[in-house]
Amino acid sequence: MSYHPGYGGSGSKHRARVPMVPQNPDAPQLFDDTSSAYGQQQAGYPAPGIDMGFNQIFADPVANVAMAYGTNIASQGKDIVHKEIHRFVSVDRLKFFFAVDTTYVLKKLALLLFPYVHQNWEVHYHRDVPLPPRQDVNAPDLYIPSMAFITYILLAGMALGLQKRFSPEVLGMCASTAFVWVVIEVLALLLGLYLATVQSELSTFDLLAYCGYKYVGMILAVTSGLVFGSNGYYIALAWASCSLMYFMVRSLRMKILPSMVQEGLGRPSGRTQMYVTLAAAAFQPLILYWLTVQLVH
Template sequence: MAYHSGYGAHGSKHRARAAPDSPPLFDDTSGGYSSQPGGYPAPGAEVAFNVNHLLGDPMANVAMAYGSSIASHGKDIVHKELHRFVSVNKLKYFFAVDTAYVAKKLGLLVFPYTHQNWEVQYSRDVPLPPRQDLNAPDLYIPTMAFITYVLLAGMALGIQKRFSPEVLGLCASTALVWVVMEVLALLLGLYLATVRSDLSTFHLLAYSGYKYVGMILSVLTGLVFGSDGYYVALAWTSSALMYFIVRSLRTAVLGPDSVGGPAPRQRVQLYLTLGAAAFQPLIIYWLTFHLVR
């Protein structure tokens, strides 16, 4: 601020007018408020204030904690109900496979007549996983075979100029429904025959799903060699699958608990095993004959 060195007419010292300050190059926003008239806060300042106020509110913290506990409790209930119907650990057992097991099991399904030992191996009363025991059932091969069958059916229908999404969807759903019906029939038969065994729904689903391997071979042979090749492959794969089913289920259904039991019960259990095996060629034919012409 500049002052004059002299005095005025009345002997008083006069202060000179200060020069106006130059406008600042940048606004000061360190206080969180803009330089707008009236002192209104910046657009983001009110939101930040509300969030900070909410986090600092004890009632809000209690509500958030209560909501988190409800969500955690609901998650536990869902997991508990899921484990009641589908055991994740048991499901992992049926997918514990490797390349060597898959190759050997496919060979066993196509040519099972030279296989000697059909008993499932145990370690400390726990069955060995499929990658360590060739006789253990798995769900990997049935799942991949089902997908391959659907793709092969689409290719066969496309070669014959009969492909459509509706027909392919009907083919896939029919194959899946037949397997589900077969498993339910086996469960009902085991219940009526009062069979006490280690067979579960996953076991029956695995044994029922192995038919897709024979279906794939039959359709492929029919596409390459015509209907005659299809019927030859159908007869071979059906007989091989029947032999495989009988030998695999024989130990499980006619186990040690049935030894010494009533003769009628043993006959019912034997008929159940033979019926499950004899039903395989009918399903294979029903699901593949329309794909080869």
């Protein structure tokens, strides 16, 4: 076969094809072939260092023991917390003071505002256990004081708004002042009962309930002041104060003064118990006036 004179020559632009030389199997390789190893790794188990899966951790016996030990410690801590809570605040006892219904609430409000027509003031018992409030109108409760406190705060906000004096700081001050005064009153009663060595069935919740009933009178006084002005405020304040004093004396008489019948009023202990009761009742109008007068004027 004849070729063009310029093909494959020295001045040709085309290069001659280089024949492929077969690779010697015995010659050393410059790089290792890792493609087969990658395929084997995907087909088999994962590489070391990444096999700490969630199931494998909890399948470890040591991890199971540690987990059981931690659960036991958490359970013991929970029991200790519940024990300390029940030591200071009995949840079952607290539920007793909120065992009310609509009939009880209406009767109790009528008793607080018109205590003069009530005859029987004794707290009823069943197998030496006092009946819950929904079964005995004379039993103290914490539902009415709690709801009356919230209503008082809302009413105070409305009164301050009508007088162009509303602000979150002033409303917070009213709420904290009303709450602190009740706490101070309860602590003062506990101290007075302790110093007078009075053997009574009153608990802290009982005193908190009796002292919290004043919010009902405060609501009446503020509402009357907003509707009828200063004259209506003072009339309602006087009525609420007298009603609350009468209610406190008659309610606390059976619990603070249980031994006056046996000891007599002439003995020092009987007179001290009577003074504690009268002081608790006489202190109510002062708090009513202090916590409501700034909302009306």
